[in-house]
Amino acid sequence: MKPLKDFLKEERLILHCGGTGPELIKRGGVVPGALSCLLYPDLVRDIQREYVEVGATLIQACTFGMNPIYAKMHIPDYDWEEINRRGVALAKESAGGKAYVLANIGPTGLMLEPFGPLTPADAEESFAAQIRILLECGVDGFSIQTFYSLEELAAAVRAVRRYSDLPVIASVVLNPNGATLMGETLEQAYETLMPLGIESLGHNCGDISAERLAELMAPLAASAEIPLIACPNAGVPRVVEGKAVYDMTPEEFASGIAILKSCGIRILGGCCGTDRHHIAAAAKVLFQD
Numbered sequence: 001m002k003p004l005k006d007f008l009k010e011e012r013l014i015l016h017c018g019g020t021g022p023e024l025i026k027r028g029g030v031v032p033g034a035l036s037c038l039l040y041p042d043l044v045r046d047i048q049r050e051y052v053e054v055g056a057t058l059i060q061a062c063t064f065g066m067n068p069i070y071a072k073m074h075i076p077d078y079d080w081e082e083i084n085r086r087g088v089a090l091a092k093e094s095a096g097g098k099a100y101v102l103a104n105i106g107p108t109g110l111m112l113e114p115f116g117p118l119t120p121a122d123a124e125e126s127f128a129a130q131i132r133i134l135l136e137c138g139v140d141g142f143s144i145q146t147f148y149s150l151e152e153l154a155a156a157v158r159a160v161r162r163y164s165d166l167p168v169i170a171s172v173v174l175n176p177n178g179a180t181l182m183g184e185t186l187e188q189a190y191e192t193l194m195p196l197g198i199e200s201l202g203h204n205c206g207d208i209s210a211e212r213l214a215e216l217m218a219p220l221a222a223s224a225e226i227p228l229i230a231c232p233n234a235g236v237p238r239v240v241e242g243k244a245v246y247d248m249t250p251e252e253f254a255s256g257i258a259i260l261k262s263c264g265i266r267i268l269g270g271c272c273g274t275d276r277h278h279i280a281a282a283a284k285v286l287f288q289d
Helices: 004-009 021-026 033-039 041-053 068-074 080-095 120-136 150-163 186-196 210-223 250-262 276-287
Strands: 058-060 100-105 141-147 168-172 200-204 228-231 238-240 243-245
Touching: 021 033, 021 041, 033 041, 033 080, 041 058, 041 080, 041 276, 058 080, 068 080, 068 120, 080 100, 080 120, 100 120, 120 150, 141 150, 150 168, 150 186, 168 186, 168 228, 186 200, 186 210, 200 210, 210 228, 210 250, 250 276
Parallel strands: 058 100, 100 141, 141 168, 168 200, 200 228
Antiparallel strands: 238 243
C-alpha cells in the first residue's frame, strides 16, 4: 500500500470504519472500550475485520482515551501503555494489508482552564506520552476525534507533530447550531489546525442529523485545501435498561451518507451505533458509480 499521506491526497472517496465502543458493549465488551483489547481481544478483532471485509480502507486502533490522564482516572489498575500496544497490534492484524491503521486519540476527559483543572501544556504532555507508544507500534496515521474543545484538539495535534509527520485526521463534535460544546465552528478549527499540520478535518459522533451536518460542512468542503471527513452516529439513541440503543437502519444511514457525499465530503464512515451493516450500506452509496 502507498503511504497514507499520498492516499489521502488523491481525489477519491474513502470509506472509513464504523463505531467500535458501542459495538463492543453490544457484544459483551467493557467500558472503556479500549480495555477490551486486553480482556476481549477477539471481539475487537472481529469488529475491525468486519469493517475491512465490507470495504473500509481506514480503520481505527481501539486506543481511544488511552492517554495517561484519562486512563489513570478510569482504569487505574490496568496498564494503559500495554492497551495501546495491544490495540495497534489487533488493528494491524485485522487490516491484513487491506486497510490503513489509524491510532485513535480521544480527549483527556478533563475540562481545560478556566472551566476545569487542565492546562493546555498538561494535556499536550498526556497526549505525547500516548503518541510515543503508538508510533513505536507502527501506525499509519492518527485519528484525533470526538473533541468538544478546539484548544484541547490543538494540543493533541501539536503532540503528534513533536514526533511525527504522519497524517492527522482531526474531528470535532458539532451540535445542530454548528459549533462545539465550547462554541467553536468548523471554520475556526480549520484556521487553527491547518498551520499545525493536518491532512483532514471534520466531524464525528454527536446528536446531529446528516442533513444538518451537510449544510454545516458544505461551505468549507468547497474551499478547503484538504479533504473533509464525516462519521455521524446512527441517529440519536434511546436509553434501554441503562444502555444506548440506536434504531437507525443501515438504509437510513446510507441515505445520510449520500447527502454528505453530494456536498463534497470525501472521507465517510460512522461512529456510535453503526456496525458492519451500516458501513456496507455506505460503501454501496460511495462506490455504486
